[in-house]
Amino acid sequence: MPEAAPDAAAAPGTAIAIRGLTKRYDRVAAVAGLDLEVAIGETLALLGPNGAGKTTTVECCMGYRIPDEGTVRVLGHDPRRDRALLAPRTGLMLQEGGVYPHAFPEEVLRLFAAYYRAPRDPEELLQRVGLTGSRRTRFRDLSGGQKQRLSLALALIGRPEVVYLDEPTTGLDVAARRSTWELIEELQADGVTVVLTTHLLDEAEQLADRVAIIDRGRLIAQGTLAELTRAEHPRVTFVARPGLELASLSAALAVPVTEPSAGQYLVDADNEPELLVRLSRWLADRGERIEDLHTGTSSLEDVFLRLTADDIEVAP
Amino acid sequence: MTRTASGTEVPRTTPIVRATLAQAAMELRLLVRSAESLLVTLGIPLGVLVFFSVVDVLPTGGEAPVDFLVPGVLAISVVATGLVAVAIQTAFERKYAVLKRLGGTPLTRGAFLVAKGLSVAALLLVQTVLVVVVAVVGLGWQPGGGLLLAPLLVLLGALTSTALGLLLAGTLRAEATLAATNGLFLVLLVISGVTFEAEALPAPLAALGALLPMGALRNALDSALSGEGLAVEATLVLVAWGLVAVVVGSRRFRWEP
Numbered sequence: 001m002p003e004a005a006p007d008a009a010a011a012p013g014t015a016i017a018i019r020g021l022t023k024r025y026d027r028v029a030a031v032a033g034l035d036l037e038v039a040i041g042e043t044l045a046l047l048g049p050n051g052a053g054k055t056t057t058v059e060c061c062m063g064y065r066i067p068d069e070g071t072v073r074v075l076g077h078d079p080r081r082d083r084a085l086l087a088p089r090t091g092l093m094l095q096e097g098g099v100y101p102h103a104f105p106e107e108v109l110r111l112f113a114a115y116y117r118a119p120r121d122p123e124e125l126l127q128r129v130g131l132t133g134s135r136r137t138r139f140r141d142l143s144g145g146q147k148q149r150l151s152l153a154l155a156l157i158g159r160p161e162v163v164y165l166d167e168p169t170t171g172l173d174v175a176a177r178r179s180t181w182e183l184i185e186e187l188q189a190d191g192v193t194v195v196l197t198t199h200l201l202d203e204a205e206q207l208a209d210r211v212a213i214i215d216r217g218r219l220i221a222q223g224t225l226a227e228l229t230r231a232e233h234p235r236v237t238f239v240a241r242p243g244l245e246l247a248s249l250s251a252a253l254a255v256p257v258t259e260p261s262a263g264q265y266l267v268d269a270d271n272e273p274e275l276l277v278r279l280s281r282w283l284a285d286r287g288e289r290i291e292d293l294h295t296g297t298s299s300l301e302d303v304f305l306r307l308t309a310d311d312i313e314v315a316p
Numbered sequence: 317m318t319r320t321a322s323g324t325e326v327p328r329t330t331p332i333v334r335a336t337l338a339q340a341a342m343e344l345r346l347l348v349r350s351a352e353s354l355l356v357t358l359g360i361p362l363g364v365l366v367f368f369s370v371v372d373v374l375p376t377g378g379e380a381p382v383d384f385l386v387p388g389v390l391a392i393s394v395v396a397t398g399l400v401a402v403a404i405q406t407a408f409e410r411k412y413a414v415l416k417r418l419g420g421t422p423l424t425r426g427a428f429l430v431a432k433g434l435s436v437a438a439l440l441l442v443q444t445v446l447v448v449v450v451a452v453v454g455l456g457w458q459p460g461g462g463l464l465l466a467p468l469l470v471l472l473g474a475l476t477s478t479a480l481g482l483l484l485a486g487t488l489r490a491e492a493t494l495a496a497t498n499g500l501f502l503v504l505l506v507i508s509g510v511t512f513e514a515e516a517l518p519a520p521l522a523a524l525g526a527l528l529p530m531g532a533l534r535n536a537l538d539s540a541l542s543g544e545g546l547a548v549e550a551t552l553v554l555v556a557w558g559l560v561a562v563v564v565g566s567r568r569f570r571w572e573p
Binding site: 062064084085087088089090092094096097098099100101102103107108110111112114115116117118154158159 | 326327328329330331334335337338339342345346349350408409412413414416417419420421422423424572
């Protein structure tokens with residue numbers, strides 16, 4: 001069997017095919033029977049609470065881990081066996097570290113550029129991630145956000161076809177976040193396949209074509225944003241002074257009202273005009289102001305919180 | 317060559333020579349960038365050479381101090397760079413996930429190891445030249461022979477030391493590597509007969525020193541540079557250490573933090 005031949009079983013147009021992936025550490029399964037596909041040119045956001053198995057999944061795709069069961073194929077290749085073929089075609093952004101503490105951003109980018117036959121221009125990338133002013137600052141002296149941006153640049157220097165981004169904008173300020181999103185959107189326009197792990201739901205909403213929610217090593221939901229949020233039943237949410245009398249309000253509206261977090265209220269019903277009128281009247285009678293009324297389909301955050309609720313509750 | 321979705325052709329072969337040379341240059345820059353590292357790799361060997369040549373305080377046998385000191389100082393240089401500096405540098409690269417990150421690039425492990433070796437060789441060339449120049453010009457040293465053999469022994473010592481350094485870096489935690497190499501280096505300085513005649517030590521300690529890499533390298537270089545030819549036993553000790561380090565290291569080395 002020729003080593004370099006892509007796996008015939010992989011469907012054309014599939015960038016990543018994960019079937020029945022199980023990976024255990026000391027008998028504890030970090031990933032348990034995961035099935036997942038990412039199409040070429042697609043951006044998949046991998047969502048899940050800490051310890052859900054996101055990183056292990058990405059590390060199996062990178063060839064860092066050998067699956068205990070199941071198969072992983074990237075661009076039709078086995079990530080471990082065909083590492084030499086895949087490495088020039090994939091880019092990786094580790095969440096933290098991964099760079100010589102005493103090296104300068106400029107020289108690390110030039111070093112990584114030397115690994116590839118036709119890299120991007122290091123100078124251009126340095127500029128794009130806003131590090132020209134810190135080109136000669138040791139990596140360990142960069143701010144957390146600057147380290148993140150260098151890490152992103154290193155992921156892109158080799159013009160990859162598949163990019164894994166681990167929490168790309170965690171800890172970035174608003175402007176840096178915007179410019180990172182722009183860079184990722186350029187990749188998308190260029191047909192690059194992006195796997196994004198994030199816990200920022202607005203980031204997934206902004207960037208992802210499809211979202212996969214994993215929890216305890218299993219896929220618990222996947223689909224486009226519209227598909228995921230449509231499945232939720234309708235509700236009305238609003239923000240007001242914390243500690244409203246829920247029993248009285250529920251009685252007035254004739255539907256359950258809850259306060260999931262202080263000042264955030266959730267009315268478990270469709271947004272009928274009558275309901276909103278009653279809600280407004282109840283609040284007005286008590287001199288309460290309403291802020292940020294939201295009706296209709298739920299957000300990705302609602303879906304995520306409901307699906308992973310067990311974990312959130314037991315978290316310390 | 318692969319085609320991106322937007323139709324751009326991107327050649328995908330890895331420029332292995334360019335990658336290895338760029339990596340070696342990076343490794344070398346990092347080796348000389350830290351002041352602590354330079355103190356160990358350049359300061360200590362040259363300091364020992366000059367100080368003990370000029371100030372005759374230590375038993376160096378019947379020879380002129382500089383004749384006695386040059387082989388020892390070369391051995392110190394080799395162990396300082398190959399073992400101490402490489403071990404500490406690589407241990408922290410492992411700790412900070414640099415090695416893991418490199419595993420996700422087209423740079424192969426073989427190219428990575430060659431680059432490490434090239435950077436050690438380059439720094440060692442500078443050290444050796446400095447030691448020899450200071451000895452010849454400043455201290456009037458004249459080698460009694462071994463002009464071909466001595467460089468080969470330095471090379472063998474460098475390979476052995478680098479393999480040992482990588483073994484420590486790839487198996488111990490970074491902090492443990494730092495402590496172990498610095499402690500080991502001090503012990504070797506004392507018991508290897510590099511700064512004073514090993515006969516001044518208790519016999520078992522002197523024998524132990526001769527069986528450890530720095531002492532063995534010193535003895536082999538001493539034999540070569542004084543015109544006595546190849547010291548077979550000392551050279552075999554060096555080769556054995558190198559083989560052990562390569563065999564154990566290739567099985568036990570961990571690339572991840």
